[in-house]
Amino acid sequence: MKGDIVLEAKDLTRHYHIDRGTFRSPAVLKALDGATFTLAKGRTLAVVGESGCGKSTLARLVTMIEKPTSGMLSISGIDVRTADRATLMNLHKTVQIVFQDPYGSLNPRQKIGHALEEPLLVNTPMGKKERRDAAMNIINLVGLRPEYYDRYPHMFSGGQRQRIAVARALMLNPNIVVLDEPVSALDVSIRAQILNLIARLQEQFELAYLFISHDLSVVKHIADEVMVMYLGKPVESGSRDTLFAKPHHPYTRALLSATPVADPFRVKERIVLHGELPSPIAPPSGCTFHPRCPSMTDICREKAPETREIDGCRVACYHPKIYP
Amino acid sequence: MGCVTPSIQNSNVPKRAMPLLEIDNLSVTFQTAGGLFTAVDRVSLHIEPGEIVSIVGESGSGKSVAMLALMGLLPWTAGVTADVLRFDSQDLTTITKPQLRKIIGSQMAMIFQEPMTSLNPCFTVGFQLTETLKIHLGMNRAEQKRRAIELLELVGIPEPEKRLSAYPHQLSGGMNQRVMIAIAISCNPRLLIADEPTTALDVTIQAQILDLLLKLQKEKGMSLVLITHDMGVVAETAERVFVQYAGQQVEQQSVKGLFVSPHHPYTQALLNSLPERSHSRILPSIAGIVPGQFDKPRGCLFSPRCHYVTDLCREKPPIAGPVEFGYALCHYPLAEGVPTNYPEEVRA
Numbered sequence: 026m027k028g029d030i031v032l033e034a035k036d037l038t039r040h041y042h043i044d045r046g047t048f049r050s051p052a053v054l055k056a057l058d059g060a061t062f063t064l065a066k067g068r069t070l071a072v073v074g075e076s077g078c079g080k081s082t083l084a085r086l087v088t089m090i091e092k093p094t095s096g097m098l099s100i101s102g103i104d105v106r107t108a109d110r111a112t113l114m115n116l117h118k119t120v121q122i123v124f125q126d127p128y129g130s131l132n133p134r135q136k137i138g139h140a141l142e143e144p145l146l147v148n149t150p151m152g153k154k155e156r157r158d159a160a161m162n163i164i165n166l167v168g169l170r171p172e173y174y175d176r177y178p179h180m181f182s183g184g185q186r187q188r189i190a191v192a193r194a195l196m197l198n199p200n201i202v203v204l205d206e207p208v209s210a211l212d213v214s215i216r217a218q219i220l221n222l223i224a225r226l227q228e229q230f231e232l233a234y235l236f237i238s239h240d241l242s243v244v245k246h247i248a249d250e251v252m253v254m255y256l257g258k259p260v261e262s263g264s265r266d267t268l269f270a271k272p273h274h275p276y277t278r279a280l281l282s283a284t285p286v287a288d289p290f291r292v293k294e295r296i297v298l299h300g301e302l303p304s305p306i307a308p309p310s311g312c313t314f315h316p317r318c319p320s321m322t323d324i325c326r327e328k329a330p331e332t333r334e335i336d337g338c339r340v341a342c343y344h345p346k347i348y349p
Numbered sequence: 350m351g352c353v354t355p356s357i358q359n360s361n362v363p364k365r366a367m368p369l370l371e372i373d374n375l376s377v378t379f380q381t382a383g384g385l386f387t388a389v390d391r392v393s394l395h396i397e398p399g400e401i402v403s404i405v406g407e408s409g410s411g412k413s414v415a416m417l418a419l420m421g422l423l424p425w426t427a428g429v430t431a432d433v434l435r436f437d438s439q440d441l442t443t444i445t446k447p448q449l450r451k452i453i454g455s456q457m458a459m460i461f462q463e464p465m466t467s468l469n470p471c472f473t474v475g476f477q478l479t480e481t482l483k484i485h486l487g488m489n490r491a492e493q494k495r496r497a498i499e500l501l502e503l504v505g506i507p508e509p510e511k512r513l514s515a516y517p518h519q520l521s522g523g524m525n526q527r528v529m530i531a532i533a534i535s536c537n538p539r540l541l542i543a544d545e546p547t548t549a550l551d552v553t554i555q556a557q558i559l560d561l562l563l564k565l566q567k568e569k570g571m572s573l574v575l576i577t578h579d580m581g582v583v584a585e586t587a588e589r590v591f592v593q594y595a596g597q598q599v600e601q602q603s604v605k606g607l608f609v610s611p612h613h614p615y616t617q618a619l620l621n622s623l624p625e626r627s628h629s630r631i632l633p634s635i636a637g638i639v640p641g642q643f644d645k646p647r648g649c650l651f652s653p654r655c656h657y658v659t660d661l662c663r664e665k666p667p668i669a670g671p672v673e674f675g676y677a678l679c680h681y682p683l684a685e686g687v688p689t690n691y692p693e694e695v696r697a
Contacts, residue, residue: 075551075552075553075554076551182638184638185638212407212408212578212639213407213578213580213619213622213623214407214618214619214622214634214635214639214654215407215638216622217622217623217624217632217633217634217635218634218635218636220624220632220634221631221632221634224630224631225631239551239552240552241552242581242623242624242625243624245624245625246624246625246627246632247624279553280552280553282556283552283553283555283556284552284581285555285559285579285581285582285584285585286581286584286585286625287580287581287583287584287608287620287623287625287626288584288608288625288626289584289585289604289605289608290605290608291584297553297556297557297560298553298556298557299557301521301523301524301554302551
């Protein structure tokens with residue numbers, strides 16, 4: 026049913042140990058540090074943030090390419106950390122991913138048909154004919170022509186390749202599809218085509234999307250829920266409408282004001298953040314955003330803020346903007 | 350499609366008093382294994398001193414190639430032709446190479462898309478910055494260093510003295526782009542061409558870089574040409590916009606006019622397909638893809654994807670319209686979103 030929770034994460038963390046040579050102790054890189062969210066069937070959760078904020082680490086955890094360091098991750102009601110091998114094998118099929126770069130994610134020496142059939146070959150007992158039928162079916166579904174079955178990736182444009190990547194993700198009928206910046210490498214006119222395809226497929230198969238992006242205008246269009254991340258931590262999350270109408274966290278507001286909007290008449294609040302993203306190996310003390318924050322006070326430097334609920338959004342800030 | 354056609358197009362561009370840059374009917378062709386490929390097809394550009402102009406288009410629309418041709422940065426395999434190519438009333442088509450080298454880099458400078466790859470990884474930032482100062486301005490070492498520090502300060506790099514001895518890999522993408530900007534503005538150019546200066550950067554860094562470019566443009570009174578594919582960046586920075594499609598200039602307008610009432614069907618479709626301008630879940634997308642070398646249509650290049658296509662569009666290439674239609678390269682330029690002179694039988 027639409028609305029059923031298919032993915033639940035609680036205080037999900039992923040730390041990496043980084044070797045820094047013989048004379049220095051290894052450092053801990055907190056790529057993801059305490060993410061809590063749920064994802065329901067037929068809904069889209071967008072994860073927004075700049076490079077290095079842990080978006081892609083989150084994608085790797087959700088697709089079970091990596092195991093979380095701590096915290097709980099349950100997919101379709103099964104806890105990933107405690108599940109046995111056989112259960113995990115089955116679980117892997119229900120979560121698929123579409124990558125950002127359609128030029129890098131397809132094997133140039135593999136025909137499209139073969140690329141599409143490979144997941145079936147590995148994961149199902151289907152025969153040759155069945156696999157071919159399934160591939161043809163999906164080729165048709167994503168708006169490609171049947172003769173593309175025997176072609177190589179270099180014969181396609183970026184938009185068509187991204188369609189192929191989406192098709193391949195759907196071969197095993199997943200419940201959850203992780204879309205890792207699926208349209209950021211595409212041109213504007215092609216971007217709309219792919220966004221439409223994604224929206225149509227979601228309706229048809231009641232897919233749950235984890236949509237990772239840095240482009241807020243796309244997120245505003247496609248997401249139901251939005252989670253804004255900064256240095257591995259979610260700073261604000263909530264429904265799309267509330268978050269875009271009433272951004273509370275200073276980082277969310279800065280991000281919104283920095284995103285160019287195609288409207289030359291709009292007068293907007295201009296918050297230009299100074300400086301750059303600090304190194305995640307040595308994150309700032311207290312609230313990690315404080316060195317760049319316009320409303321920073323002493324407490325921000327000392328202690329990390331707790332997440333609290335304001336207007337239905339979960340905000341981690343001492344000085345959120347309060348709307349009347 | 351042949352590239353050498355008589356230049357009837359854009360002959361109606363009015364001649365203003367002394368523009369900084371004048372380009373009329375610039376074409377760039379490449380000899381490829383599959384025949385002659387026209388990357389830029391009769392593009393005209395007039396830029397006044399102190400103006401911010403944006404060239405917008407998708408990949409393959411020839412926006413970068415046109416500017417690279419102007420800068421003389423294309424390989425010898427490229428065939429560049431132009432009726433007029435004039436910078437600050439100097440004719441760039443007849444000028445000698447040594448004279449051209451004096452203009453490029455000092456009077457006319459360019460910032461490239463990928464800061465990480467356009468800086469040389471083998472040399473320090475300071476070396477690459479002072480090189481320009483040495484060659485164009487003939488400064489001695491002490492002056493070079495002083496000016497380099499001043500420039501890095503100007504583009505907002507903290508601790509400029511220390512940064513001079515840093516290599517590009519030691520700096521972030523945003524910092525490298527600032528260094529690129531510092532190099533470009535080091536000789537106080539009159540024209541700065543920024544080729545997708547923020548595409549590889551995060552949004553908050555993009556805002557910083559765009560603000561910096563606008564600030565420098567205002568302070569120094571430079572003309573700025575911003576090449577981009579991002580309609581949001583266009584709306585927030587430019588004053589005048591040129592829209593390119595498949596190597597042709599399809600429309601030019603003031604930025605406000607363009608967003609309110611686009612005259613070319615391509616511009617209209619492009620604006621409609623932006624997620625932020627749409628209210629429905631399904632976006633009005635443009636079907637098909639940009640034509641390549643081998644599938645160029647006979648008539649209007651946009652005809653296979655156009656909403657308003659007629660037999661005339663498929664048969665005959667359009668000529669540029671009048672100024673009130675933004676020189677739209679269309680048989681039926683749009684007014685208030687509706688095509689003009691549109692045949693009744695097709696409308697019905």
